[in-house]
Amino acid sequence: MLKKQISITLGIMCFALTMAIVIQLRTVHSSTSTVPQSLVEDSLRDEVLRWKEKYDNAYAELAISNKRLEEVRKLATQNDITSMAKQQEITESNMLLGLTEVTGPGFEIILSDNNTGLTSEGNKVLDITSQIVHYDDLLQVVNALNNAGAEAISINGNRIIQTTAITCEGNIIKINGQRISSPFVIKAIGSPAILSGSLTMIGGYLYLMEEDGVNVQTNQSDNLVVEAYNGVISYKYIKSKK
């Protein structure tokens, strides 16, 4: 009896053990190429993080240097009217280029994907992709805002400058090389009434998006803050023509 019990237990255990070993062998055999691949992936990810940290450090240093430069400039131009005018010109140019944080009355739009699959009237939607915010939606909104006289625009903290591209990268959107995803907060400085009217009027782009079922929130504000462009404007080919 005892011997029988022992042999049955041992049999079950050997069964479990060999089954586990065989499954493991098959798994390892089928994915031998995954091992170096995932290792490479890990090291690449590490490297990306390291570079990102380096970039952030360098960027912080740049910001400090810029501040110091500003101070030095201010100090140097204190008692000189022409220099002061120049200084003001520089500040203004930087503001228009998008290199400084700006504030003013404006219009804020929050667009987010609708995951319910229902339109605003509660009907089931035919094409689910129409309820997702695409990169061309952002392009259209930015275009409409510019058309309505917006003076500074940012999307999720990324300032739209003259070289900004808005591109589609699979399931995310890239602006100024930064990857962003829903919800999208679009801030524009300009006349709140005109900006709002041009987009939310019947047939306006936000009106159409809302009809498609995208979640659209709008907000007119008297003191909106639009972030500065957090990159470096560089050029290689451009020259001024004398």
Added chain:
Amino acid sequence: MILIAIVIGCILGAVIGIYAPMVPYTYSGYLAIAIIAALDSVFGGIAATLNKNFDLKIFVTGFFGNAILSILLTYLGQKLNVDIYLAAIVVFVGRMFNNLAIIRRYYLNKWTPNKKEDNENSAKIQK
């Protein structure tokens, strides 16, 4: 009887293992550590049988308990970003070598009866 049960278990396990679904690669690490733990228990069981202090309850609980505990430790290590499974492997493989040494000495003593005293002495010295 016991031998037959073991052989049947092994064959059944191999056959079912071949046709069983594969484990996702993410979890194969856990399965590997469980196998090491179970193998350690098996060698421990054999060594205990030779020493005549084999206890089925201890064996079975050790077999499954060690496997589950090592999986949990590996999981915890992955959450904490510490390779705890390395510690588990060191312990289990170390114990496997100990148990293999016990088994080896037992058969050495058994198959060389003339030099039994000698072997026991040398074993002690080696230890």
